[in-house]
Amino acid sequence: xxxxxxxxxxxxxxxxxxGPPGSGKGTQAVRIxxxxxxxxxSTGDLFRENISQDxxxxxxxxxxxxxxxxxxxxxxxxxLFDRVARPDCAHGYLLDGFPRTLPQAEALEKHLAxxxxxxxxxxxxxxxxxxxxxxxxxxxKSCGNVYNKYFSPPLKEGVCDKCGGELIQRPDDKADVxxxxxxxxxxxxxxxxxxxxxxxxxxxxxxxxxxxxxxxALMQKxxxx
Numbered sequence: 626x627x628x629x630x631x632x633x634x635x636x637x638x639x640x641x642x643x644g645p646p647g648s649g650k651g652t653q654a655v656r657i658x659x660x661x662x663x664x665x666x667s668t669g670d671l672f673r674e675n676i677s678q679d680x681x682x683x684x685x686x687x688x689x690x691x692x693x694x695x696x697x698x699x700x701x702x703x704x705l706f707d708r709v710a711r712p713d714c715a716h717g718y719l720l721d722g723f724p725r726t727l728p729q730a731e732a733l734e735k736h737l738a739x740x741x742x743x744x745x746x747x748x749x750x751x752x753x754x755x756x757x758x759x760x761x762x763x764x765x766k767s768c769g770n771v772y773n774k775y776f777s778p779p780l781k782e783g784v785c786d787k788c789g790g791e792l793i794q795r796p797d798d799k800a801d802v803x804x805x806x807x808x809x810x811x812x813x814x815x816x817x818x819x820x821x822x823x824x825x826x827x828x829x830x831x832x833x834x835x836x837x838x839x840x841x842a843l844m845q846k847x848x849x850x
Contacts, residue, residue: 637717638663639741640847641724643817644748646806647755648832649839653748654721656840661847664713667721671704672696682707702732717742726813730820745821746843748832752807759803763792 640657644650651667658665675683682704689696701723709718724730737743761775763783767790772779779785783792796802821827828846832839 635740637715637738637741638847639717639737639743640719641743641745641821642719642721642748643745643814643821644832645750645752645755645810647759647803648748648750649836650721650748652836653840653843654719657843657847658719660844661717661719663717663719665719665721666705666708666714666723668701668705668723668725671701671708675704698726698729698732702729702736705733706736724817727816727820730817743824743826744847745817745827746846747818747821747827747829748839749829750832752804754833755807756800756803759798760794760800762794762798764795765790766793767791 638661640661640663642650642654642657654665654667672683672686676687677683682700685700686696686704689700705720705723708714724733757775758773761773763772763774763779764770765772765785765788768785768788770785770787770790772785772792779792784790785792818827828849830839830842830846834842
């Protein structure tokens with residue numbers, strides 16, 4: 626019942642989740658989507674769906690991807706607008722990983738209907754914590770269980786508590802890789818924070834707390850919004 630009270634077809638709620646890579650957006654997006662009863666839409670899922678179903682948009686995207694090029698905004702936007710036109714988005718939807726740039730945000734703004742409640746949630750996590758979260762992450766080769774050598778270390782160094790398997794660091798969790806992702810985020814996506822703050826639709830949330838505390842804070846902001 627709570628979900629229906631927050632959104633309706635006459636006043637749909639569009640939620641945009643911002644935050645640096647490693648801030649916990651994906652985890653929170655799944656929970657918010659379930660709580661509000663609205664679809665969780667990520668650009669990664671849109672690409673996979675269109676490519677696996679061999680749609681016209683999927684073929685266009687694949688042409689660029691196969692050439693090692695970025696997929697143009699025009700194609701990404703077409704995929705997004707095609708998705709949000711479906712009936713399950715009538716009450717609203719949650720965007721995770723989009724928009725990434727100011728031109729994308731401006732294009733989205735033009736597309737949104739006048740009756741939409743737009744709320745932008747920004748998960749604030751300092752770079753040093755993001756790097757520590759990623760660089761400290763250890764994954765079990767056997768069962769996939771995840772640890773963090775700083776925040777939730779295994780009982781025995783390098784060994785999974787669950788199955789005794791070897792714990793490894795994924796290449797994309799190395800500090801230099803994470804710092805490069807953060808550099809791109811700050812140059813391309815961080816300006817969106819100011820863009821939405823000026824419009825009065827931005828809500829900031831401390832993303833350094835436990836996932837449960839962060840989720841409760843996000844829901845409080847959504848109820849106010």
